[in-house]
Amino acid sequence: MPKMERQHPLELELELRRTTFSEVSGGFDPARARLEADRCLNCKNAPCRRGCPVGVDIPGFIRKLKEGDAEGALSVIKQTNNLPAVCGRVCPQEHQCEALCVRGRMEGPVAIGTLERYAADHGGNPKEATQKPNGRKVAVVGSGPAGLTCAADLAKAGTAVTVFENLHRPGGVLVYGIPEFRLPKDLVQREIEGLTDLGVTFRLNTVAGKTVTLEQLRRDFDAVFLGTGAGLPMFLNIPGENLNGVCSANEYLTRINLMKAYLPDAVTPVQRGKQVIVVGAGNVAMDAARTAVRMGAERVTVVYRRGREEMPARREEVRHAEEEGVVFCLLSNPVEVLGRDHVEAVRCIRMELGEPDASGRRRPVPVPGSEFEIPCDMLIVSLGTVPNPMLKEGCLDLAVTPKGTLEVDDDLATSLPGVFAGGDAVTGAATVILAMGAGKKAAQSILRWLDAQGQSDPA
Ligand SMILES: Cc1cc2nc3c(=O)[nH]c(=O)nc-3n(C[C@H](O)[C@H](O)[C@H](O)COP(=O)(O)OP(=O)(O)OC[C@H]3O[C@@H](n4cnc5c(N)ncnc54)[C@H](O)[C@@H]3O)c2cc1C
Known part of the structure; x- marks a missing residue:
């Protein structure tokens, strides 16, 4: 060969x-x-x-x-x-x-x-095959990759689909999280327009659980899919974390991506730190660090409690971050945020790696007496996210796991008949393609469930 x-x-x-x-x-x-x-x-x-x-x-x-x-x-x-x-x-x-x-x-x-x-x-815009209308209507909550994929597959099967999204633009993390320099938003928009061409309707600025209840959706539609993601950020829970200048990566990226704070004429307020620390080493942390570089930071430091081998971010993202001047402070963990009103420094402790923990990665263990300080005027926390409990609060019968993710069976059916779920809302923060896989599987389960309900095909 x-x-x-x-x-x-x-x-x-x-x-x-x-x-x-x-x-x-x-x-x-x-x-x-x-x-x-x-x-x-x-x-x-x-x-x-x-x-x-x-x-x-x-x-x-x-x-x-x-x-x-x-x-x-x-x-x-x-x-x-x-x-x-x-x-x-x-x-x-x-x-x-x-x-x-x-x-x-x-x-x-x-x-x-x-x-x-x-x-x-x-490849242009090739026409996609769709089946004749099957007389069924499904509500999809959330317009991230899980919701969009479920909506597309249901629409191709002839189902009337309405997507409910609480933000003013559809796309989920694809529009509010992943930065323009990795994923241009006009491309996301174009792919979403492909769904509109399939007949999918979008209802934006609509919060399921508040503006419209889950019970209403169950009454008005034959089935419901919940693809509400995991958008609630976790914090460090250390002294000083409430100082000005500390924010989550999700907030920082949302202001800059969805609210376009990076454009010269933008009205969205955003802090432009000069000495920025990002805590965490996943894709989100790399996005925040590389965004801070573009927002004019003089020094961006990623602080991570494990070593290079354990960093969850894609290798390509780490390479790009290093090329762009991001500094990595590995085997280090913040223990206190210092400052009067505004963050001035972060006190960290050195870590060493012990035996593997439940995640399979070696567990970081603090080295006593090894504290040191890194000066900064902005701290971005990127430690992962969990599902927002809002939907559950409005519907007590919706079962959730102890981690706050939605409980589903093998067909992605929730505890409520006719309500299915998938993506980060079920798995916790994961990947675009896994969320899409779940949206696909849920669409099949919904079609089977509707058939089993004996919904008649009017055609
Ligand atoms: C900054 C960042 C970078 C990432 N980079 C990558 C990457 O490079 N590669 C990769 O594969 N994955 C990446 N991920 C992860 C990936 O984006 C997610 O796993 C994926 O988007 C999950 O899709 P989802 O549809 O389940 O949820 P989401 O994309 O979170 O979409 C959920 C949608 O539901 C809406 N919603 C929530 N609650 C309600 C409600 N009550 N009513 C109405 N709407 C609601 C939200 O506004 C949101 O639009 C990244 C994540 C982040 C945050």
Whole structure:
């Protein structure tokens, strides 16, 4: 078999990256896309497909790209994935489809994610097949990847779908969390418009559990899907955390992404720290740190209690952060936030790694007497998020787990008949593609449940 090196995507110059919100990865140009597609061995049993939670026909779409047919490739992808421009940019492919690619045992796996992005960006707007109306109506609560995927699959099956979203724009984390320099919002908007073309209706600025109750939705619709995510941030719970200048990564990113605080003429207030500390080392922390660089910080330090090997963020995000000047202070944990009214420094303690804990990662243990201070004028806390309890508070019969996630059975049915749930609201903070996989599974369960209810097909 001929040796064929993996193609690398184009990237924005470093100087522009530090000062603008333009997208960093430029994807493939047509020549690179063709070369990369040619690396696909078209394996008969396609192990890559097993690594895709939404079951994209990966060899099928790459075959089209080999023929130079980006529109054909996009049609193949869209049979199972309505957000390819999103997934091609933010999915952790290295742990999913690409981890199972046979070429991975040779010169590196086929760049499936970047090829998916290429098809999405160059494939136009192929028409999607939908079934005739089935006379059923379903309410989808939340317009993140779980809700959007569930809505798309139900609409393709002929169901009338209304999506209820509490923010003024649909997209969930795709619009309020992930920054423009990783996921341009006009692309998210375009993929959401694809759902409108399928007949999905959006009701924005509508809070399920407040503006409209779950009981009302159950009365007005044949079934309900809850894809409400995990948007409630966790904090450190240490002295001084209430000082001005301390915020969650979610708040910081929402102001900047959804409320466009990075634009010169924006009215959204946002703090522009000069010496910024970000606590945590997941994708969200990397997004916050890289955003702070672009917002004019002179020094951005990521503080993380474990070591480099244990960092949950994607390797590419860590590399980009380091290239952009973010400093990593590893094996360190904040114990106190210092300052009068406003944060002035964070006192940390050194950590060492002990035996693995329940997460399988080595447990960080404080080293007595090793405290030290890092000066800062802004502290961004990025320790993870949990589901917002609001929905449950308005509906006591909705069962939740001790962690606050919605309780579901194998079909993603909740404790309330006809109400299904999936995505971060069920798993806790996870990934876009897992949320999409759950939205897909829930759509199938809902259709089966409606059939079992004996809802008649008027046609
Ligand atoms: C900053 C950031 C970066 C990330 N980066 C990546 C990445 O690179 N790759 C990756 O795979 N994953 C990433 N993730 C995780 C990923 O975005 C989530 O796992 C995914 O968005 C979960 O999808 P969801 O549909 O379950 O929830 P969400 O995307 O959170 O969407 C839930 C939606 O429900 C709405 N909602 C909530 N309650 C109500 C209510 N009561 N009524 C009406 N609407 C309601 C919310 O406003 C929101 O729009 C990131 C997350 C964050 C925060």
